[in-house]
Amino acid sequence: MNSDNSKTFQFSNQLDIAFLNDLFEGDMEYAVTIFGDFLKDIPAYWLEVEDAYNIKSLDNLRSAVHKCKTLFGYVGHTQVLEIFQSFESKCSEVSDFRQILKDYSNLQDKKRTAEEIIKNEYVRLQQFQKRA
Numbered sequence: 476m477n478s479d480n481s482k483t484f485q486f487s488n489q490l491d492i493a494f495l496n497d498l499f500e501g502d503m504e505y506a507v508t509i510f511g512d513f514l515k516d517i518p519a520y521w522l523e524v525e526d527a528y529n530i531k532s533l534d535n536l537r538s539a540v541h542k543c544k545t546l547f548g549y550v551g552h553t554q555v556l557e558i559f560q561s562f563e564s565k566c567s568e569v570s571d572f573r574q575i576l577k578d579y580s581n582l583q584d585k586k587r588t589a590e591e592i593i594k595n596e597y598v599r600l601q602q603f604q605k606r607a
Contacts, residue, residue, distance in 0.1 A: 483501070489592050510600055523539035536575075550593050554589075555589040
């Protein structure tokens, strides 16, 4: 094993590794900041999604989901980004709120799972920084 490899952070394969490596270019301090900002910001962004859902506003829901989608993009969770994009598009395509109920439930589940992945990655990044 090359000793330089032990100094390189390996992102989770659940994330878009190539994107993250290009974005951070080895600057793990920046990565810690971005992942930390995601975890700090996602609760407020998701509250906007829930509020729009609760008042059954497709336009507000589409807009709020768009904001969340962007956050998931910054942390390389492209699978969830694509799910959010699909949901965002569906909000523009349907006229009856009931048409998105099942999709919304799926979105909630994916968001929860993805957030846990990001939390775990954030912890790993912090631990890596302490060892660096």
